Amino acid sequence: MSPASAMQLAVALPVAASVPIVLTGRSPNLRELVTLVTAAVVLGLVGSTVPDVLAGERPELTLLQLLPGLSLTFRLEPLGMIFALVASFLWLVTSIYSIGYMRGHHEQNQTRFYACFALAIASALGVAFAGNMLTLFVAYELLSLSTYPLVTHAGTDEAKRAGRLYLGILMGTSIGFMLLAVMWTWHITGSLDFREGGLLAGQIEGPAAAALLALYVFGIGKAAVMPFHRWLPAAMVAPTPVSALLHAVAVVKSGVFAILKICVYLFGLDFLTSTGASDWLLYFAGATILIGSLIAMRQDNLKARLAYSTISQLSYIVAGALLASSLATTGAAMHIAMHAFGKITLFFCAGAILVAAHKTEISQMDGLGRVMPLTFSAFFIGSLSIIGLPPTGGTWSKFYLALGSLEAGQMWILVTLMISSVLNIAYLLPIPIRAFFAVSADSESQAIKEAPLPCLIAIGASTAGCLYLFFDPSVVYELARRIAGGG
Amino acid sequence: MLSVLANDLPALQVVVPLVSAPLCLILARWPRIVWLLCLAASWTSLAIAIELLDQVLSGGTISYAMGGWAAPWGIEYRIDAVNAYVILIVTGIASVVMPYANQSVAKEIPADRVPLFYALLMLCLTGLLGMTITGDAFNVFVFLEISSLSMYGLISMGRDRRALTSAFQYLVMGTIGGTFILVGIGFLYVVTGTLNMADLAMRLPEVTQLRTLHTGFAFLVVGIGLKLAMFPLHLWLPNAYAYAPSTATAFIAATATKVAVYALLRFVFTVIGPVIAYQDLPFGEIAKVLAVLGLVTGSFVAIFQENVKRMLAYSSVAQIGYILLGIGLATVMGLTASMLHLFNHALIKGALFMAVGCLFYRTRSVRLDDLRGIGRKMPWSFGAFVIAGLSLIGVPLTAGFVSKWYLVQASLEVGQWPLAVLVLGGSLLAIIYIWRVVEIAWFGSPSTRAAEATEAPLGLLIPTWILVLANLYFGTHTGLTVGVANLAARTLAEGLR
Numbered sequence: 009m010s011p012a013s014a015m016q017l018a019v020a021l022p023v024a025a026s027v028p029i030v031l032t033g034r035s036p037n038l039r040e041l042v043t044l045v046t047a048a049v050v051l052g053l054v055g056s057t058v059p060d061v062l063a064g065e066r067p068e069l070t071l072l073q074l075l076p077g078l079s080l081t082f083r084l085e086p087l088g089m090i091f092a093l094v095a096s097f098l099w100l101v102t103s104i105y106s107i108g109y110m111r112g113h114h115e116q117n118q119t120r121f122y123a124c125f126a127l128a129i130a131s132a133l134g135v136a137f138a139g140n141m142l143t144l145f146v147a148y149e150l151l152s153l154s155t156y157p158l159v160t161h162a163g164t165d166e167a168k169r170a171g172r173l174y175l176g177i178l179m180g181t182s183i184g185f186m187l188l189a190v191m192w193t194w195h196i197t198g199s200l201d202f203r204e205g206g207l208l209a210g211q212i213e214g215p216a217a218a219a220l221l222a223l224y225v226f227g228i229g230k231a232a233v234m235p236f237h238r239w240l241p242a243a244m245v246a247p248t249p250v251s252a253l254l255h256a257v258a259v260v261k262s263g264v265f266a267i268l269k270i271c272v273y274l275f276g277l278d279f280l281t282s283t284g285a286s287d288w289l290l291y292f293a294g295a296t297i298l299i300g301s302l303i304a305m306r307q308d309n310l311k312a313r314l315a316y317s318t319i320s321q322l323s324y325i326v327a328g329a330l331l332a333s334s335l336a337t338t339g340a341a342m343h344i345a346m347h348a349f350g351k352i353t354l355f356f357c358a359g360a361i362l363v364a365a366h367k368t369e370i371s372q373m374d375g376l377g378r379v380m381p382l383t384f385s386a387f388f389i390g391s392l393s394i395i396g397l398p399p400t401g402g403t404w405s406k407f408y409l410a411l412g413s414l415e416a417g418q419m420w421i422l423v424t425l426m427i428s429s430v431l432n433i434a435y436l437l438p439i440p441i442r443a444f445f446a447v448s449a450d451s452e453s454q455a456i457k458e459a460p461l462p463c464l465i466a467i468g469a470s471t472a473g474c475l476y477l478f479f480d481p482s483v484v485y486e487l488a489r490r491i492a493g494g495g
Numbered sequence: 496m497l498s499v500l501a502n503d504l505p506a507l508q509v510v511v512p513l514v515s516a517p518l519c520l521i522l523a524r525w526p527r528i529v530w531l532l533c534l535a536a537s538w539t540s541l542a543i544a545i546e547l548l549d550q551v552l553s554g555g556t557i558s559y560a561m562g563g564w565a566a567p568w569g570i571e572y573r574i575d576a577v578n579a580y581v582i583l584i585v586t587g588i589a590s591v592v593m594p595y596a597n598q599s600v601a602k603e604i605p606a607d608r609v610p611l612f613y614a615l616l617m618l619c620l621t622g623l624l625g626m627t628i629t630g631d632a633f634n635v636f637v638f639l640e641i642s643s644l645s646m647y648g649l650i651s652m653g654r655d656r657r658a659l660t661s662a663f664q665y666l667v668m669g670t671i672g673g674t675f676i677l678v679g680i681g682f683l684y685v686v687t688g689t690l691n692m693a694d695l696a697m698r699l700p701e702v703t704q705l706r707t708l709h710t711g712f713a714f715l716v717v718g719i720g721l722k723l724a725m726f727p728l729h730l731w732l733p734n735a736y737a738y739a740p741s742t743a744t745a746f747i748a749a750t751a752t753k754v755a756v757y758a759l760l761r762f763v764f765t766v767i768g769p770v771i772a773y774q775d776l777p778f779g780e781i782a783k784v785l786a787v788l789g790l791v792t793g794s795f796v797a798i799f800q801e802n803v804k805r806m807l808a809y810s811s812v813a814q815i816g817y818i819l820l821g822i823g824l825a826t827v828m829g830l831t832a833s834m835l836h837l838f839n840h841a842l843i844k845g846a847l848f849m850a851v852g853c854l855f856y857r858t859r860s861v862r863l864d865d866l867r868g869i870g871r872k873m874p875w876s877f878g879a880f881v882i883a884g885l886s887l888i889g890v891p892l893t894a895g896f897v898s899k900w901y902l903v904q905a906s907l908e909v910g911q912w913p914l915a916v917l918v919l920g921g922s923l924l925a926i927i928y929i930w931r932v933v934e935i936a937w938f939g940s941p942s943t944r945a946a947e948a949t950e951a952p953l954g955l956l957i958p959t960w961i962l963v964l965a966n967l968y969f970g971t972h973t974g975l976t977v978g979v980a981n982l983a984a985r986t987l988a989e990g991l992r
Contacts, residue, residue: 072971074897074971074973075897075900075973075977076977142891145891146891146892149890149891153885153890160938163938168934168938171934172930172934175926175930176926176927176930179923179926180923180926183888183889183919183922183923183926184919184920184922184923187903187919188903188915188916188919191900191903191904191907191915192907192912192915194904195904195907195908
C-alpha cells in the first residue's frame with residue numbers, strides 16, 4: 009500500500025469504526041474487539057510508512073479543495089510521523105487498559121466512551137498528518153469537540169463545569185487567537201502550507217512576527233502555556249483512560265506538536281533566530297515549567313499532581329520549539345514521545361490505584377506499594393522517565409533540550425530545566441517511596457489486590473516502552489534529527 | 496408553448512406564487528391540496544430561479560419588460576448575478592420550509608386559519624421575490640409592502656398572545672420604514688424624473704440639487720435599515736421572530752432580512768452609486784460603526800435570553816452586523832463576504848429555527864427551562880441544532896466558516912485588523928450562547944415537558960436535516976457559493992473607484 013493511502017486509511021478507519029462500536033454496544037466483548045482490532049490495524053498502517061519517511065519521502069494527499077488555493081491536505085513528515093506513531097501505539101495500549109478500567113470501575117455509557125475515543129484518535133492523527141495550517145486547525149477543533157463528551161463523561165456538576173472550562177478555553181483561544189493568526193498568515197503569504205525553511209521567512213517584520221507567533225502560541229490552548237492552562241487540571245474529572253491517552257498524549261501533544269510545526273515549518277528556525285521573535289515568549293514557557301512544577305508539589309490528589317506536572321512538561325517542548333535551534337527542536341520532538349510514555353504510565357497507575365484500592369489522594373497511599381508492587385514499580389519507572397534519569401527514555405530528550413539551550417545561547421533555560429528536574433524528583437518520587445516504605449494507617453489495605461489484568465498488561469507495555477526508549481531511541485531520534493534539516 | 500413560457504421566466508418567478516395565494520383561499524376546504532399547491536409553487540419558483548441564474552451566468556444580465564412596455568416607461572425586471580443569487584436563496588429556503596410546514600402548521604395554527612396562513616406565506620414569497628427581481632424603484636416599495644403586510648399577518652398567527660403585540664410593533668415600525676423608503680424614492684424622482692433603476696443611475700450624475708439627492712438617500716438608508724434590522728433599528732425583530740409560528744420564523748428569518756440587504760446594496764451601488772454613498776456621504780463609516788455595534792450588542796444580549804427563539808433572533812441582529820460590515824468595507828472582498836454570508840446565514844438560521852421548531856412541536860415551549868434534558872429525548876432534532884449552531888459559530892467545514900474567512904480577509908486587506916478581531920470575538924460570544932443551550936438541553940435533568948417528549952416526526956426532521964447537511968456541504972464545497980458571490984460582488988463594485 010502506498011504511504012499516502014495508508015495515511016488516509018489510518019484516519020478513516022477509527023472514524024468508520026465508531027459505527028460498529030455503537031452498533032455492537034449491547035455486547036461489550038464484541039465492541040471492545042472492534043476497538044482493539046481497529047487500533048492494531050491503525051498502528052500497522054502508521055508503522056508501515058516509517059521506512060518511507062526515513063528514506064526522505066514526504067507522501068502527500070489532498071482531501072478536499074475548500075477555497076481557491078486552500079485545501080485540506082495531508083503531508084507526512086518526520087515530526088508528524090513521531091506524533092502519529094506515539095498516538096497510534098498508545099491508543100492500542102490504552103484500549104487494552106480501558107477494558108479493565110471501565111469494567112472494573114463500572115462506568116456508565118461505555119459505548120459513547122469508545123465511540124468518542126475513536127473519533128478523538130482520528131482527529132489526533134489528522135493533526136499529525138496535517139500538510140497545511142488549515143488542516144491542522146480543522147483537526148485541532150474536531151479533537152476539542154470529540155473529546156468534550158469524554159471530559160463530561162460523568163455528567164455531574166463538576167464534570168459539566170470542567171467541560172465548560174475545557175471547551176471555553178480551547179475553543180476560545182483557538183478561534184480568538186489561532187484562527188486570527190491563520191488568517192493573518194494567509195493574508196501575508198497567500199498560502200498556509202508547511203514548508204521546509206519556513207513559509208513566513210522574510211515576509212513579515214520583527215514586531216509583527218513576534219505578535220503573530222504569540223497569537224499562535226497562546227491560541228493553541230492545548231499546549232497549556234500559562235495563563236491558558238486551567239482547562240487541563242479541570243479536565244482530570246474525566247475517566248482515567250481519557251486522562252491518560254488524551255491529556256498525556258493526544259490532546260496536549262497535538263498542542264505542542266502544532267507549536268513545533270509552526271516554529272519549524274511556518275516561521276523557519278533561521279528566521280526565528282534572526283528576528284528574535286520567539287525570545288520574549290520563552291519567558292512564558294520558562295515560567296510555566298517552574299510554576300507548573302511548584303503547583304504540582306502542593307497537590308494531594310494524584311491526578312491533579314500529574315496534571316500540573318503535564319503542564320510543566322509541555323512547556324519543555326514549547327521552550328524547545330521557541331529556542332529555534334536544531335538540537336532543541338530534536339529534543340522537543342523526542343520529548344513528545346518520551347513524555348507520552350512516561351506520563352501515560354503514571355496515569356495508568358493512578359487509574360489502577362483507583363480501581364483496585366479506590367484511593368485518589370496521595371496521603372492515603374501509604375503502604376499501598378506492598379499490596380500493589382507491580383503498579384508502584386511501574387510508577388517509579390515512569391517517574392524516572394519524567395524526571396529524565398536513566399535507564400528511561402526521558403533522559404535523551406532532556407539531554408538534547410539542554411544541548412539545544414546551550415546552542416541557542418539561552419543558559420537560563422538550561423538552569424530552569426535543571427531546577428525543574430529537582431522539583432520533579434521532589435513531587436514524584438515520594439509517592440512510590442511512601443507506598444513501599446511507610447506504614448499504612450488503616451488495616452483494611454491488606455484486602456487490596458492488584459488492578460485487573462488488562463490494566464496490568466497496559467501498564468507493563470508502557471513501562472517497557474519507557475525502558476526500551478532508553479536503550480534504543482533510534483527510530484525517534486532518526487526522525488527527530490531530520491526535522492530541522494539534518495538529512 | 497414552452498418556449499413562450501421560457502421567455503417569460505422573470506415574470507413567472509413572481510406570478511407563480513402570486514397566483515397561488517388566492518388559490519389557497521379558494522381551495523380552503525381541502526387543506527391538504529392547499530399545502531400541495533404551495534409546495535408545487537415554491538418548487539416551481541426554485542426551478543425558475545435556477546434556470547435564471549444559469550442564464551445570467553452564461554449570458555449576462557437579463558432585461559424583461561413587464562407587459563411589453565419598454566423601460567424606462569414600463570416596469571422593467573432586471574436580473575444580474577446579484578439578484579439571481581438572492582432569488583436562489585429565497586426560493587431555496589421556501590422549497591425546504593414548505594415540506595416542513597405541513598405538520599408544523601397543522602400543529603400550531605387553528606385548522607380554520609391554515610389556508611389563510613399558506614396564502615400569506617405565498618404572498619410573502621411573492622413580495623420578497625418581486626422586491627428582488629424588479630428593476631424599478633417604485634416597484635421595490637410596492638413589493639416591500641406586499642411582503643411586509645403578509646409578514647404582519649404571519650407573525651400575528653403565533654399561538655402565544657404576545658404574537659399580537661409583536662406583530663403590531665412590527666407593523667408600526669415596518670410602516671415607518673416603508674414610508675421612509677417611499678419618501679426617499681420620491682426625492683430621487685423629483686431630481687431625475689424617472690423611477691427605473693438603470694435610468695436613475697444614468698441621470699443621477701447630472702443632478703445638481705445635491706442636497707435633495709443626499710436627503711433622499713438618507714431616507715432610503717434609514718427605511719431599508721429598519722427592514723433589515725440594522726442596529727439600532729432592530730427592536731421589532733426579536734419579538735417578531737420569537738412569537739411567530741415556527742414555519743413563519745424559519746422562512747422570514749432566513750429570507751426577509753436578506754432581501755432587505757439586497758435592496759440596500761442595489762440602491763447604494765447601482766442607483767446612487769458608490770461615489771456619492773462612500774465619498775460624498777459617510778455611508779461606509781456609518782455602516783461599519785452600526786455593524787460593529789449590532790454584532791457586539793446582538794451577541795451579548797443573546798447570551799442572556801431565556802427564550803431560545805429570542806436568543807436566535809438577537810443572534811440574527813449580530814449576523815446582520817457581519818453582513819453590513821462587509822458592505823461598509825466597500826471592497827470586492829468585503830462585498831463577496833457579505834454576499835456569501837447572505838447565503839450562508841440563510842442556511843444557518845433556517846436550520847436553527849427549524850430545529851427549534853422540531854423541539855417546539857413536541858414540548859410546546861421554547862423556554863430554556865422547559866427544554867432541560869430535551870437533547871437526550873430528541874437526539875436528531877437537537878443534533879441538527881448543534882451542527883447548525885457550530886456553523887453559526889463559524890467552525891471550519893461548516894458554511895459559517897467560509898463567510899467569516901472572507902470577512903476577516905476583507906478586514907485585513909484594508910488594514911483594519913481591529914475589525915478582524917471583532918469578527919472573531921463575535922464567534923466567541925456565539926460559542927457562549929449556543930453552548931449554554933447545549934449544556935442545559937443535554938445535561939439538564941428532563942423537565943416535565945421534556946420527559947414526555949419523543950423524537951419529532953420525519954416530516955419535520957427531513958427538511959431540517961436537508962438544511963443542516965447543506966451547511967456542511969457548502970462549508971466544504973465552496974465553488975458555487977464563492978464563485979457566484981464573487982461575481983455578484985464584482986457586478987456591484989463596477990462603479991467602485
